[in-house]
Amino acid sequence: MGRLLQTAMAEAAGGACAAVLAESVLYAVDSAKVRAQALEIAGASNWKILFRGMVPTIALGSVPVFGSFFFCFAPMKVKLQDYDWEVLIPCASAICAVPATLVGVPADVLKKRLVLGIDANAGKAISHILSVQGWRGFFFGWHVNLIKDLPFAGVKIGFYEMFVSQWRAWHGLPKSEAMSPSGAAFCGVASGIACGILTCPLDVINTRIKADSSSRSILHVASSILQTEGVAAFFRGVAMRSFVLAVGSSIFWPIQHGVSSQLQA
Secondary structure (H helix, E strand, O other): OHHHHHHHHHHHHHHHHHHHHHHHHHHHHHHHHHHHHOOOOOOOOOHHHHHOOHHHHHHHHHHHHHHHHHHHHHHHHHHHHHOOOHHHHHHHHHHHHHHHHHHHHHHHHHHHHHHOOOOOOHHHHHHHHHHHOHHHHHHOOHHHHHHHHHHHHHHHHHHHHHHHHHHHHHHOOOOOOOOOHHHHHHHHHHHHHHHHHHOHHHHHHHHHHHHOOOOOOHHHHHHHHHHHHOHHHHHOOHHHHHHHHHHHHHHHHHHHHHHHHHHHO
């Protein structure tokens, strides 16, 4: 139990630290992706709007999301590897995405309102949400986040672990040997691109629902997009999304591995 707790805490710290840097570097690109996915954008457009809400979104979203995810995921991964059940790692990551996603919904709601120009700053966004919807407004569209993030986590971790396995086999490395920063970065890029393309439709639906508080049904939004804009609309912003996930993963994984390894040394 002590070993698992130490692993969980170290991996969580690594995930939180890596998230801060990766999200900070790519925040504006991800904001541009959100604006590309939205049907309507409020207010004037300028480069500054791409950075709206960066500090509260990362502090209240990325840090607790990735910290809680790895705190749950790390010990499960260890036990699955102990019993040679690595094939179940994607399922474990999807399960661990449930609490992590729910923790991050308020920050996701806040970011989309800010970068889409619905509110001018975080204070006004919070005030507006509380006055119109109450505290439940911060969890608006939580079901969409879950439906999006569960397969996202499974696909992303599944692809990453697959590429890691192939990388180890190609270089003749044992499972016990830590991944090099270059290896982790390469596997992160490959998994990020694959995940960005496969999960883009769910990301588009999530953006549309967050941008319009009257859109509550996932099926209704998906049907509306299909009928009025066609299949191509489900892949709006796919290039930027794939870029964010690819570059973000190339930054994230080496740092996550490095920090967690140092804390467990």
